[in-house]
Amino acid sequence: xxxxxxxxxxxxxxxxxxxxxxxxxxxxxxxxxxxxxxxxxxxxxxxxxxxxxxxxxxxxxxxxxxxxxxxxxxxxxxxxxxxxxxxxxxxxxxxxxxxxxxxxxxxxxxxxxxxxxxxxxxxxxxxxxxxxxxxxxxxxxxxxxxxxxxxxxxxxxxxxxxxx
Amino acid sequence: xxxxxxxxxxxxxxxxxxxxxxxxxxxxxxxxxxxxxxxxxxxxxxxxxxxxxxxxxxxxxxxxxxxxxxxxxxxxxxxxxxxxxxxxxxxxxxxxxxxxxxxxxxxxxxxxxxxxxxxxxxxxxxxxxxxxxxxxxx
Numbered sequence: 302x303x304x305x306x307x308x309x310x311x312x313x314x315x316x317x318x319x320x321x322x323x324x325x326x327x328x329x330x331x332x333x334x335x336x337x338x339x340x341x342x343x344x345x346x347x348x349x350x351x352x353x354x355x356x357x358x359x360x361x362x363x364x365x366x367x368x369x370x371x372x373x374x375x376x377x378x379x380x381x382x383x384x385x386x387x388x389x390x391x392x393x394x395x396x397x398x399x400x401x402x403x404x405x406x407x408x409x410x411x412x413x414x415x416x417x418x419x420x421x422x423x424x425x426x427x428x429x430x431x432x433x434x435x436x437x438x439x440x441x442x443x444x445x446x447x448x449x450x451x452x453x454x455x456x457x458x459x460x461x462x463x464x465x
Numbered sequence: 466x467x468x469x470x471x472x473x474x475x476x477x478x479x480x481x482x483x484x485x486x487x488x489x490x491x492x493x494x495x496x497x498x499x500x501x502x503x504x505x506x507x508x509x510x511x512x513x514x515x516x517x518x519x520x521x522x523x524x525x526x527x528x529x530x531x532x533x534x535x536x537x538x539x540x541x542x543x544x545x546x547x548x549x550x551x552x553x554x555x556x557x558x559x560x561x562x563x564x565x566x567x568x569x570x571x572x573x574x575x576x577x578x579x580x581x582x583x584x585x586x587x588x589x590x591x592x593x594x595x596x597x598x599x600x601x602x603x
Contacts, residue, residue, distance in 0.1 A: 332498035336490065340506035345591055348513055352598035416569035417495040417576060425500060426576040430559035433579070434544050437586050441541045444590030451597040 306361045308354055316347040333421050403428075469518075476518040483511035491584045495573070501580035505587025512588070513595045521599045524592075533593045540586025547578045 305311050319342025326335035390397035407424055415423040425433055490497075491504030516524035548559040556563030561575020 333500065333503060336499060336503035337506060340503065340510045344510040345506060345513060345595075348517060349594060349598055352595070356601055414569075415572045415576070417573065419495055419497065419500075421498070422494050422500050422576060422580070423572075426579050427561060427572055430548075430561075430579065433583065434541075434548070434559065437541050437544055437583050440590055441537055441586050444537060444593055447594055448597045451601060 306363065307359065308361055309351075309359050311361075312347060312350045312354065315350070316343045319343040319346075472518055476514055480511050480515050483514065484508060487511060487584075487588075491580065492577070494580055495576060501583025502587055504580075505584040506591060508584065508588040509591030509595075512592050516592075516595060516599070521596070525596070528592055530593070530596050533589045533596065537586050537589035537593055540582040540584070540589065543582035543585065544579045547575055547582070551575065 305314070319338055323335045323339035323343065326332070326338055390399075394400070407420055407428065411420050411423045411428075412418065415427050417423040417427075487504045487508035490499035490507060491501065494500035494504065512524060512528060515527070547561070547564075551560050551563055552558050554563040559575075559579075561579075562568035562571045564574050565571035
């Protein structure tokens with residue numbers, strides 16, 4: 302088991318992990334998700350975590366007390382997730398529920414109804430337009446909330462600014 | 466980062482293609498992979514790269530914090546506004562088919578507009594978060 306206390310290295314590993322996940326998504330033909338993962342996971346969140354590191358310490362404080370309860374909760378949750386994974390349909394299986402319900406209609410009729418070759422776009426923006434409106438609202442309110450917590454709405458005093 | 470010459474030159478070369486690629490992903494999302502979310506984060510990442518390498522103050526000159534705040538709300542308003550427009554045109558909320566003379570053309574128009582709204586909000590929120598984190602002093 303590898304344990305890192307240098308948080309800078311942890312952030313970098315996180316970015317590499319995201320980039321590898323993006324490559325995995327490309328391999329699974331989910332290019333839209335791969336775009337997002339590469340730009341958000343490897344790019345922006347790495348920058349934000351580095352900006353946070355600049356405000357705090359770059360080394361994790363060593364924890365002497367072992368937390369038995371936390372370990373137990375993690376183990377139980379992990380076991381539940383693994384046992385749920387057993388029931389998942391095989392990847393790409395035609396009879397999987399995700400491919401059975403409305404998907405045939407989207408794949409067969411969306412070009413005639415929407416006229417957009419990319420089915421992902423027509424599902425996301427047209428068939429599921431309500432969901433996407435909700436998602437955009439969530440992004441907006443989440444950004445607003447983070448900025449409120451950080452207190453970023455206030456203009457800094459003019460002499461407090463420094464260049465670069 | 467004034468002394469990192471390689472970084473500055475590489476960033477200068479990379480930022481225009483990143484922004485152009487974001488616009489391509491935005492407006493070609495109907496035909497290829499991509500769409501508003503992806504274009505928004507790519508555009509935001511390009512701007513943030515500029516801010517990281519050339520300083521937040523230079524980025525603030527290009528995209529002032531007030532503009533970012535207005536744009537992040539304007540994207541949601543544009544999306545919801547398309548819904549209201551389709552209501553006023555006699556259809557259901559967010560039913561883009563009624564926006565133009567024939568349904569397929571209306572769907573195209575509606576999808577392009579809502580994707581533009583998504584991209585605007587996402588990129589503005591990303592840049593706004595960057596401003597929020599960098600405005601803090603330890």
